[in-house]
Amino acid sequence: MNAVNDLHAANAVNAADDAPRDLLTVRGLTVRFGGLVAVNALDLSVREGEIFALVGPNGAGKTTLLNCVSGFTQPSAGSLTFDGVDLLARSRHQRAALGIGRTFQNVQLFASMTVLDNLLAAQHAHLRASFAASLLPFGPAIAEDRRARAHGRDILALLGIERYADVIAGALPFGVQKLVGVARALALRPRLVLLDEPAAGMPQTEVTQFAASLRRWRAELHVTFVLIEHNMSLVQSVAETVCVLDYGRKLAEGAPTEALTSPAVLEAYLGSAGAQEVGSAER
Numbered sequence: 001m002n003a004v005n006d007l008h009a010a011n012a013v014n015a016a017d018d019a020p021r022d023l024l025t026v027r028g029l030t031v032r033f034g035g036l037v038a039v040n041a042l043d044l045s046v047r048e049g050e051i052f053a054l055v056g057p058n059g060a061g062k063t064t065l066l067n068c069v070s071g072f073t074q075p076s077a078g079s080l081t082f083d084g085v086d087l088l089a090r091s092r093h094q095r096a097a098l099g100i101g102r103t104f105q106n107v108q109l110f111a112s113m114t115v116l117d118n119l120l121a122a123q124h125a126h127l128r129a130s131f132a133a134s135l136l137p138f139g140p141a142i143a144e145d146r147r148a149r150a151h152g153r154d155i156l157a158l159l160g161i162e163r164y165a166d167v168i169a170g171a172l173p174f175g176v177q178k179l180v181g182v183a184r185a186l187a188l189r190p191r192l193v194l195l196d197e198p199a200a201g202m203p204q205t206e207v208t209q210f211a212a213s214l215r216r217w218r219a220e221l222h223v224t225f226v227l228i229e230h231n232m233s234l235v236q237s238v239a240e241t242v243c244v245l246d247y248g249r250k251l252a253e254g255a256p257t258e259a260l261t262s263p264a265v266l267e268a269y270l271g272s273a274g275a276q277e278v279g280s281a282e283r
């Protein structure tokens with residue numbers, strides 16, 4: 001807990017010295033699937049360097065929001081800006097090249113490839129050598145491939161899974177596959193990483209470890225994280241900002257304790273009795 005307090009204190013000092021900029025800005029974002037409004041006129045900002053948690057019940061629109069940012073879903077209305085760049089004018093690959101990485105709720109590795117080759121396949125989009133050049137058994141492509149392999153192994157080591165580098169990904173337990181999914185996103189040298197329920201199904205002891213890992217990866221790789229997460233102890237211990245979604249709308253946003261105990265959130269989760277209690281306590 002002290003480490004968390006230290007981190008928050010350090011961030012507060014940084015904020016006073018040099019206010020962090022918004023890295024991702026979402027304005028009026030709306031996604032309709034037929035008659036269903038999955039994301040409804042949503043506004044939010046993610047500051048550079050923070051861990052930003054998105055929480056809310058199943059179907060709240062969390063994954064749809066990440067899909068809009070990474071380019072897998074086209075919104076019906078609104079804007080998305082990443083470091084001043086209009087994301088909606090960019091393809092999925094261009095967004096990855098700008099430094100937006102993601103993981104998937106259901107992992108989606110190349111099951112028959114090794115762990116390291118999964119990382120390399122993702123990095124290929126970033127390698128400077130053209131695809132044609134990469135087919136030649138000499139020249140700059142070889143050097144790039146060597147660099148990509150070394151970088152991939154470094155990332156696996158940072159995540160503590162380097163011993164699986166040459167193992168076929170599909171043969172690994174689901175928990176390790178999820179970490180490989182994170183490694184694949186981090187191997188692209190991203191600035192923003194979108195994690196969709198990375199700790200789902202993890203035992204609580206591993207969740208505690210995962211919180212420490214997230215902070216370490218942020219510090220070592222200088223990445224900003226948007227994290228969809230149902231485990232509130234993880235959210236409380238790791239996030240600087242929490243945004244609570246329900247039916248595609250923002251119920252609350254702010255520091256974890258304030259956001260998670262706001263009247264709108266208590267009402268949505270506990271019913272109006274919970275909200276009245278909070279309301280009367282405030283008066």
Ligand SMILES: Nc1ncnc2c1ncn2[C@@H]1O[C@H](COP(=O)(O)OP(=O)(O)O)[C@@H](O)[C@H]1O
Pocket residue numbers: 033036038056057058059060061062063064065
């Ligand atoms: N491709 C799609 N087509 C139709 N409906 C979808 C699609 N993707 C998501 N939805 C619906 O949009 C809502 C939000 O889904 P989602 O973003 O996956 O929620 P969450 O990740 O918060 O659980 C849900 O009602 C879901 O059924």
Ligand SMILES: [Mg+2]
Pocket residue numbers: 062063064105
């Ligand atoms: Mg989801």
